Amino acid sequence: MMHHDHKNCYHILDSLSDYVDGELREELCHEIERHIADCEDCRIVVDTYKKTIYLYHETVGEPEIPSDVRLRLFRRLDLEDFLGDAIEETHE
Amino acid sequence: MTNQDRTEAHFSLEALQNGDQAEFARVVEAYSGYIYRLALKMLQNPQDAEDVLQETFIKAFHALPKFQGQSKISTWLYRIATNEALMFLRKKRPDSISVEANLQDDNDEDKKPLQIVDWCCLPENELVSDEARQHLDDSITQLPESLRLAFLLRDVEGLSTRETAEALEISETAVKTRLHRARLSLRENLTAYYQGQILERA
Structure with a gap:
């Protein structure tokens, strides 16, 4: 396995999070883009860093709660009377 | 929205x-x-x-x-x-170290050499196979608790930096630092995993 340890590239790394979140100043974005056009290793780090975030985002799915867990929650909160209403609202 | x-x-x-x-x-x-x-x-x-x-x-x-x-x-x-x-x-785990204990400001962890494998080219069905999804979840649990929370709130639950800061009662700067460290760590972990997949395909 290759390892990337170019010391000059670490300043790219420090800005990576802001870069992928679109929170980095424009001139610094251009600096990163110029750098990764010439530095294949950094290009791979940027791409796989972005892909890592994407994969977690993609695979999270809708928030779901098993029906038995939901039932016990409403019971514990003394909200059983509202279980039916809540179900209807969910399907509205 | x-x-x-x-x-x-x-x-x-x-x-x-x-x-x-x-x-x-x-x-x-x-x-x-x-x-x-x-x-x-x-x-x-x-x-x-x-x-x-x-x-x-x-x-x-x-x-x-x-x-x-x-x-x-x-x-x-x-x-x-x-x-x-x-x-x-x-x-x-009453004997476990505190949340902050592994969050000293030294950035040695961030300066480790990075693994360079371009696994983005793997087909989507391999990137998100059942086994891969399990690996994604397992990788989260290997993060220190504070990094895990910042990552889960920001990148999984989709809260903004400000909302994550409010939820964790820390500064936005601290959220960003933790988030970046979590993302880097997960990237390393996924790189090791997907490299194995690439080698299996070869």
């Missing part, structure tokens, strides 16, 4: 503060899935996640009269839930 934002506007703060059970039931209905998901990903155990879920809403109900609405209800619930989850982990 996220689903949480859409839900947010529907609640009457006044009714909630006055202990209106029907209104509270609607809050529970709207957010219990999010809180359960966070607890499950944080604790990796359905029974523990259910305990945290129940404690979160019990505490929320009792604290509602004092809730002034400075934060969104969802952020406020995430704050209660993260505290509950952390307390739960402390109880289970």
